[in-house]
Amino acid sequence: MKKIQTDILHGDCVDILKKYPDSFFDLLITSPPYADSRKNTYGGIKPEKYVVWFLPRTEQFLRVLKPSGTFILNIKERVVDGERSTYVLELILEMRKQGWLRTEESIGSIKKLCVKSCQRYLKNIKINVLYKNPMPQERSRPWLAKC
Numbered sequence: 001m002k003k004i005q006t007d008i009l010h011g012d013c014v015d016i017l018k019k020y021p022d023s024f025f026d027l028l029i030t031s032p033p034y035a036d037s038r039k040n041t042y043g044g045i046k047p048e049k050y051v052v053w054f055l056p057r058t059e060q061f062l063r064v065l066k067p068s069g070t071f072i073l074n075i076k077e078r079v080v081d082g083e084r085s086t087y088v089l090e091l092i093l094e095m096r097k098q099g100w101l102r103t104e105e106s107i108g109s110i111k112k113l114c115v116k117s118c119q120r121y122l123k124n125i126k127i128n129v130l131y132k133n134p135m136p137q138e139r140s141r142p143w144l145a146k147c
Contacts, residue, residue: 017060024064031074032057035087047078047087051094058095065132071100073128092128104129 009016013030032054035047045053061071077085092102105128 014056014060017064020064022063023066023069026066026069027072028061028065028069029072029074030057030061034075034078035085036078047085050087051091054091055094055098058091058098058100062098062100062132067133069132071130073130075128088128095130099132100130101132101134102128102130 033045035045035050037044065071075088075091077088079085092100096102
C-alpha cells in the first residue's frame, strides 16, 4: 500500500501552487469565498469582479492537476432581491476557455458527504466537477459512489 503524505500549507493558493510541478495532483477540492460574503473575515469580492479574481487560481489548478485528475468546485451563487447572481456561470464559461471540461453539477445536502461534526457549518452544497480531459464513463460521479 502506498504511503499517503499530508501537508497543510497556509497562504494564497496562487502563490503556493506555483511551487508545485505540472500534473502533480490527482484531486483538487475548493470551497472559495462567495462574492459579497463575510466582508469582515476576508474582505469579500464583488460579483462583478469575481471572475477576474478567481481565474488566476483556476489557471494554477489546471496546471498542477494530472491529465486524469478531478477538480471539485463547491460554490453557490448569492441571491439578491429574489434573483440568483450569474457570477458562477460566468466563471464556468471562462474556465472552459482555459481548457476545463465541466461534467457534473450537483446540489444537495452535505449530510451525505460529511461527518456530523461539520454539519452545523455546511448545510447544503452546490458542486461543479471539472476535468482536464474528456471524462471516461467509469469516472462519472465517483465522488457520489458511497452516498
